[in-house]
Each structure stands twice: as C-alpha cells, then as structure tokens.
Amino acid sequence: MLSHKERILKAVNHENVDYIPLTLRWALRNFLKDKNSRWKDGIDRVLDEIRLGLDPVVELKFPAWLISNEVKTRTFHKKIEGEEVLVREYETSNGTLTKVVRLTRDWPHGLEVPLFDDFQAPRARTKNT
Secondary structure (H helix, E strand, O other): OOOHHHHHHHHHOOOOOOOOOOOOHHHHOHHHOOOOOOOOOHHHHHHHHHHOOOOOOOOOOOOOOOOOOOOEEEEEEEEEOOEEEEEEEEEEOOEEEEEEEEOOOOOOOOOOOOOOOOOOOOOOOEOOO
16 A cells, blocks of 8 residues: 555656545635644644545645835725725835735634635625725
C-alpha cells in the first residue's frame, strides 16, 4: 500500500497507483467542519483528513503580494437595505477600491474582508453600496 505522499506524487506523474487519491478542499471551511473537533494547526487537519480516508495536501503559505504602505485601508460594518454588511476600502493614489460582502453566519473571515482569497464573495453575497 502506498503512502499518501507516494500516491499523490505517482498520480501527478501519471503512474499507476493503488487507488485514485482524493483531497477535498471543503475540509478547510470551518462551517463544514465538525464543531466538536477543532484543528489547532495544519498537522491536526492532516491527521483528521487521514482519519477520514482522504489524501491530504499540506499547504505552505507565504505572502504572495504585499500591500504598499502608501495604501490606506479601513474595514467597517453598516446596514444596507436592512442587511448587515462588511465593507473594506483600499485608498490608493488612483482612487478607492471597495469590497462589500453580506455578513452571514457562514462568512469564514470573521470581521475581515480579504482582497484575495479562495472564498471569493459570489454575486449572491455581494452588496452594492
């Protein structure tokens, strides 16, 4: 039997494997996670995915880009048409970029509104100001 690492590397290289590796990104979403089983860190997540029979992929995070010190940001909430929304403004020399999202129970970032993220705000969650 192959290890998780061997299975994924062989599959990526189009080599024969004992079974097709399965990695699900849903496991990174807290609202789909078992509330009684919190991960302390990435190792806990990997161990939990192995327990579920998945082939986990370890993520190495690094700052892909940095916002210039000249860009001023502010985040706040307000109500638009009776709905609670989070607003993030990026004030630049070329103007202000604004991102507005509905603050719903399944919003994974708390009171933050990241500019880039896997959980991009779909049209159904976005509000016009």
